[in-house]
Amino acid sequence: MNITLNGRDYPLRFSVNALCCLEEKTNLSLSGLQGRQMSCIRGLIWCGLLETPDRMTLEEAGALLDAHLRSGGSLEDAASALAAALEDACFFPKRARATAAASPSAPGTAI
Numbered sequence: 001m002n003i004t005l006n007g008r009d010y011p012l013r014f015s016v017n018a019l020c021c022l023e024e025k026t027n028l029s030l031s032g033l034q035g036r037q038m039s040c041i042r043g044l045i046w047c048g049l050l051e052t053p054d055r056m057t058l059e060e061a062g063a064l065l066d067a068h069l070r071s072g073g074s075l076e077d078a079a080s081a082l083a084a085a086l087e088d089a090c091f092f093p094k095r096a097r098a099t100a101a102a103s104p105s106a107p108g109t110a111i
Helices: 017-026 037-049 058-070 075-090 095-102
Strands: 002-005 008-010
Touching: 002 037, 002 058, 002 075, 008 037, 017 037, 037 058, 037 075, 058 075
Parallel strands: none
Antiparallel strands: 002 008
């Protein structure tokens, strides 16, 4: 899964270790980042790039987000790409999977 920032695609890789680094660096859990939009987006960009060739510091991730916004990009686009990458990495249930699991008649659903 990729995120496009400032006209360039960056591969995102969310792993348990990367998310632990995020928690250790920010003193917040993934759920604790809700309501802190700028910190959350910057932190998730940094975290998603930790295990890629594009690894950077938290401050560099903030500068990348700044450049993205100055060039006409939006926080919403970045947040959507990050959410999709987290779903793809199975840290959040995918919408279709969550809907199927909520249905008692869904195949494979225990009653």
